[in-house]
Amino acid sequence: MAKVLVFVEQRDGKLKKASFELLGASAAAGNETHAVIIGENVSGLANECAQNGANKVHVIQDAALKNYTGEAYSRALTAAIKSISPEIVLASHTPMGKELLPIVAAHVDGALATDCTSLQFEGGKLQLKRPIYSGKAIADVEFCGTSLQMATIRQNAIGLPKADASKTADATTITVDLSGLKTKILEVVKGNSARPDVTEAPIVVSGGRSLKAAENFKILEDLADSMGAAVGASRAAVDAGYRPHRDQVGQTGKVVSPSLYIACGISGAIQHLAGMRTSKVIVAINTDPQAPIFQIADYAIVGDLFQVVPALTNEVKHLKE
Numbered sequence: 001m002a003k004v005l006v007f008v009e010q011r012d013g014k015l016k017k018a019s020f021e022l023l024g025a026s027a028a029a030g031n032e033t034h035a036v037i038i039g040e041n042v043s044g045l046a047n048e049c050a051q052n053g054a055n056k057v058h059v060i061q062d063a064a065l066k067n068y069t070g071e072a073y074s075r076a077l078t079a080a081i082k083s084i085s086p087e088i089v090l091a092s093h094t095p096m097g098k099e100l101l102p103i104v105a106a107h108v109d110g111a112l113a114t115d116c117t118s119l120q121f122e123g124g125k126l127q128l129k130r131p132i133y134s135g136k137a138i139a140d141v142e143f144c145g146t147s148l149q150m151a152t153i154r155q156n157a158i159g160l161p162k163a164d165a166s167k168t169a170d171a172t173t174i175t176v177d178l179s180g181l182k183t184k185i186l187e188v189v190k191g192n193s194a195r196p197d198v199t200e201a202p203i204v205v206s207g208g209r210s211l212k213a214a215e216n217f218k219i220l221e222d223l224a225d226s227m228g229a230a231v232g233a234s235r236a237a238v239d240a241g242y243r244p245h246r247d248q249v250g251q252t253g254k255v256v257s258p259s260l261y262i263a264c265g266i267s268g269a270i271q272h273l274a275g276m277r278t279s280k281v282i283v284a285i286n287t288d289p290q291a292p293i294f295q296i297a298d299y300a301i302v303g304d305l306f307q308v309v310p311a312l313t314n315e316v317k318h319l320k321e
């Protein structure tokens with residue numbers, strides 16, 4: 001059993017489900033599981049942490065923590081670590097988590113492994129797996145020495161715990177000195193898409209260069225909307241201006257691990273696979289039976305996406321009726 005601190009991420013007063021995966025995994029291993037929530041007026045979120053596995057919830061709230069900055073949040077998380085003295089610190093490998101934990105690791109002289117796809121707790125020690133060489137190999141990671149063990153875990157890699165709605169948190173407040181901060185967010189400009197982000201959605205429908213035009217992505221959007229999925233894209237599609245860069249999946253885009261990934265007219269270049277090969281189920285639609293994507297696909301559909309995708313959308317709608 002170990003003392004584990006989970007950085008529970010919130011945006012606009014909503015907790016990220018990926019953080020619950022970490023609370024659940026720690027609690028299931030019998031650890032003393034602490035959650036820390038950082039933000040402005042976030043104490044109302046404490047119960048949700050308890051319901052998803054936290055034994056103890058800590059809150060750090062301040063107007064200066066309304067929007068994330070690495071500078072302010074790293075001060076806050078460092079203060080939490082000093083106050084709680086955990087043996088292990090976990091965060092999700094989100095854009096926030098993957099920036100925050102390296103800064104904090106430097107502050108506390110911790111040992112850090114990032115972008116892990118599995119974790120286990122063995123005699124107080126973390127055992128991690130992390131893809132290397134663009135996902136071509138998996139490294140088993142254990143920390144030597146006595147430094148604080150820290151890790152970021154890929155979203156959707158573990159699965160959500162079963163929440164217990166009857167639980168409430170006995171939250172404590174940690175104070176942190178935020179004077180003299182050098183960075184301040186002046187404005188947050190949000191994207192106008194109502195669809196989920198590719199890193200968070202349980203299903204991702206992605207398209208490649210073969211879509212031939214931005215407007216042709218409408219057929220992927222229809223399929224995605226019928227399933228509550230996000231729309232992703234290969235770099236070739238992004239470079240051609242069919243989709244914004246925030247939708248790009250791959251080595252120089254986002255890394256996703258959804259339950260279902262549907263690759264439409266994507267060849268399966270190594271740089272694309274680096275961003276999606278840990279998806280639970282992969283469906284590939286391609287006219288070329290030799291396309292590399294078929295080597296990692298669970299379901300291979302050899303055919304023209306312009307025929308297959310609308311047929312799939314109709315079938316999903318039909319099943320839902």
Ligand SMILES: Cc1cc2nc3c(=O)[nH]c(=O)nc-3n(C[C@H](O)[C@H](O)[C@H](O)COP(=O)(O)OP(=O)(O)OC[C@H]3O[C@@H](n4cnc5c(N)ncnc54)[C@H](O)[C@@H]3O)c2cc1C
Pocket residue numbers: 207208209210233234235236237248249250251252253254264265266267268269270271272275285286287288291303304305306
């Ligand atoms: C440093 C570096 C970083 C990179 N980072 C990324 C990254 O993050 N993400 C990424 O995706 N790529 C990345 N790339 C680019 C990558 O190497 C590939 O060029 C790119 O993934 C190809 O995109 P694509 O599969 O859409 O296009 P293509 O390789 O052109 O493949 C198109 C596929 O569509 C099929 N097709 C054609 N018409 C149809 C149809 N009507 N129906 C069904 N199938 C059809 C074809 O058979 C083909 O397999 C990177 C490259 C480099 C060098």
